[in-house]
Amino acid sequence: MKVEELERWTFLIILTFVSCLFLFLLQPFFESILWACIIAILFHPMQMWLERKVGEHPNFTALITLTACVFLVVIPVLLLLTSFLQQGIALYQRIDTGEIQPAQYIDRIRQAFPVAQEFLERIGVDISSLRENATKAALATGSFLTQNAVAVGVGTFNFLLKLALMLYIAFFLLRDGRQLIEKLVYVIPLGDERERLLFQNIAGVARATVKGNLVVAMVQGALGGFIFWVLDIPAPLLWGVVMAVLSLIPAVGAGLIWLPAAVYLYADGQWAEASILVAYGILVIGLADNVLRPILVGRDTKLPDWMVLLSTLGGIGLFGINGFVVGPLIAVLFVAFWQIFGKDLNAGVADTGVNNDHDQPKTESDTTKNQTANENPTKQ
Structure with a gap:
C-alpha cells in the first residue's frame, strides 16, 4: 500500500507540475485564447441553429459561424479603430500647428471658475504646471508615434497576428467545443x-x-x-x-x-x-x-x-x-x-439527522397514519 500511495502522489505532483508548465507556456497567448473562448460561447447558439438546418457537418457550420463573426464583429471593429486613429492624428496635427491650444482651455476654466482654482491649490495642484503639462502631453503623444513608427508597426503586426490566432482557435472551439467540455467533465475530480x-x-x-x-x-x-x-x-x-x-x-x-x-x-x-x-x-x-x-x-x-x-x-x-x-x-x-x-x-x-423530528416536515404517509390513529384509538 505504501508503494502504491507513493506512486500515486508522485504522479499527482508531476501532473500538477506539467499542467502549470503548460499553462505558463500558453501565457503569451492568453488574450487570443480568452477571446476565442468568448467568440465560441457567444456564437454557439448560431452554430446550433445551423446544425439544425444543414445537419451534422461540424467543419462547415463552424466555418460559416466564424465567417459571420468576422463580418459582424471583427471588420466593424477594425474600421472603427482605423477611423479612431485617423481622427487622433488629425487632432494632434491641429495641436501641433497651434490651431488647438490645451493651455488656453485651462486658462479659460481658471478664469471662469476661480473657486476651482483655489480648491486645486489647496490640494496641492499647481495650475501653471498643469497648464504646461497639458500641452507637453498632447505633443509628446504625437511625437512618440512619429518617432517610433517602427514600434507602432510592430505593435500593429502583433495585433493582427493575435487576431488571426484568435480566429484560428475559435474555429476549433466552435467545432469541438462540446467534446472538449465533456472531456473536462470526465477528468476534473x-x-x-x-x-x-x-x-x-x-x-x-x-x-x-x-x-x-x-x-x-x-x-x-x-x-x-x-x-x-x-x-x-x-x-x-x-x-x-x-x-x-x-x-x-x-x-x-x-x-x-x-x-x-x-x-x-x-x-x-x-x-x-x-x-x-x-x-x-x-x-x-x-x-x-x-x-x-x-x-x-x-x-x-x-x-x-x-x-x-x-x-x-x-x-x-x-x-x-x-x-x-x-x-x-x-x-x-x-x-x-x-x-x-x-x-x-x-x-x-x-443526512446526519441533526434536525429534530418536530422540525422535519410530515410526509403524506405520516399524516395518513395520524388520521387513522385518531379515528380508531382502540387499535393503538
Missing part, C-alpha cells in the same frame, strides 16, 4: 453535476458580461459622439470611442469625458451648449448605463450591482482591458463554489 453547473455559470457570465458591457459601451459611445458632433466639439468620433472604452467601467464611464467638456463650454461662455450637454449626459447617456447594464449584465450574471462594479474594476486593474470579462467571471466562480459548498454542507447536516 469535482463531480459531474458540479462541473456542469460551473461550466454553465462560466458560459452565462461570459455571454452576459461581453454582450451587456459591449452593448452599453457602443450605445454610450454612439450617443456621446453624436452630441459632440451636434455641438461641434472637435474629433467627435475620437471622443465617442474613448467614451465607449470608459463605459466598460460601471458607475463612472463616459462622464469622465462629457463632464469636463461641459465645464469648458461653461467657462467659454457657451451656456446653452453646456446645459444641453449636461442634460443630455445625465438623462440620455447616464440613463442608458443605468437601464441597460443591470438588465444585460446583472440579471444574467445573477450578481448584485456592487459586486459587478468591484469585480470589473479589480479585473481591469489586474488584467487590463480584458479584466471587464475576467473580473466578473472570477466573481461568479467565487459565488458558485460557495453555493455548492453550502448546498453540500447542508445536505451533510440533513
